[in-house]
Amino acid sequence: MTKSFDFGNEPRQDEFSCLVAKEVQRVLAQFAEVMKGGSSISLHMGKGRAADLLSATHQQTIHDDLTALASEFVRRLAAEAARRCDATARETAPRTAHTEGAHGCAVLKVRDQQSDSQRIEDWAxxxxxxxxxxxxxxxxxxxxxxxxxxxxxxxxxxxxxxxxxxxxxxxxxxxxxxxxxxxxxxxxxxxxxxxxxxxxxxxxxxxxxxxxxxxxxxxxxxxxxxxxxx
Known part of the structure; x- marks a missing residue:
């Protein structure tokens, strides 16, 4: 009954949450229909046995579906967070290294110029x-x-x-x-x-x-x- 949502590399947390919420609503609606069906069946099978049978069977199915959805939701969120974190790290690291490298070169260049000027002023x-x-x-x-x-x-x-x-x-x-x-x-x-x-x-x-x-x-x-x- 559960669906597997495959967003590749493009999922967003809000979109995924919306899909999961719709799936949960679908399962709950099905549960409500099953419970209505259980009431009608109980008129022919005997109230206690029919209700207990339908209730136990479908409640277990719904419980399993919701558990699977929750696990899938958490797993997807963790994977998406890790992907975004890695992407941010890859984007920031070269820029940081480049900035630090450029700043270091600029500092060394200024120091060299100051040193050259000082050496010239020593005799000129x-x-x-x-x-x-x-x-x-x-x-x-x-x-x-x-x-x-x-x-x-x-x-x-x-x-x-x-x-x-x-x-x-x-x-x-x-x-x-x-x-x-x-x-x-x-x-x-x-x-x-x-x-x-x-x-x-x-x-x-x-x-x-x-x-x-x-x-x-x-x-x-x-x-x-x-x-x-x-």
């Missing part, structure tokens, strides 16, 4: 990237890029592709005059900046970048020419 002094120069010095990125292309500023490589710019070379948001000429004589920006920030015997121990900031470019350019020739 204070440096900054395009964002800082735009926010604090009012230098647009396009202008900074144009200066870099024409060697008007010293750009020190940080990492694979990025550059930072020593702050000492800027005066009122512009590069000190004479840097282009110095870079034409000392092409590599690192040794060029080291020379610009170190006391020069050719300048009586004065520091070239400080002289450029004081508009003494001619003396600095001549000293750079002598340095590059030797």
């Amino acid at each position: 002094g204070a440096v900054a990237g395009p964002t800082y120069l735009e926010d604090h010095f009012g230098i647009p990125r396009s202008t900074l890029h144009w200066w870099q292309r024409h060697n008007d500023v010293v750009a020190l490589r940080k990492g694979a592709r990025k550059h930072v710019f020593p702050l000492a070379q800027f005066i009122d948001g512009r590069p000190a005059p004479g840097i282009r000429q110095v870079l034409s004589l000392i092409a590599n920006p690192r040794p060029a900046w080291i020379w610009l920030t170190s006391p020069s015997p050719r300048l009586d121990g004065r520091i070239p970048i400080e002289m450029l900031r004081q508009d003494l470019a001619a003396e600095v350019i001549q000293a750079a020419r002598d340095f590059s020739s030797t």
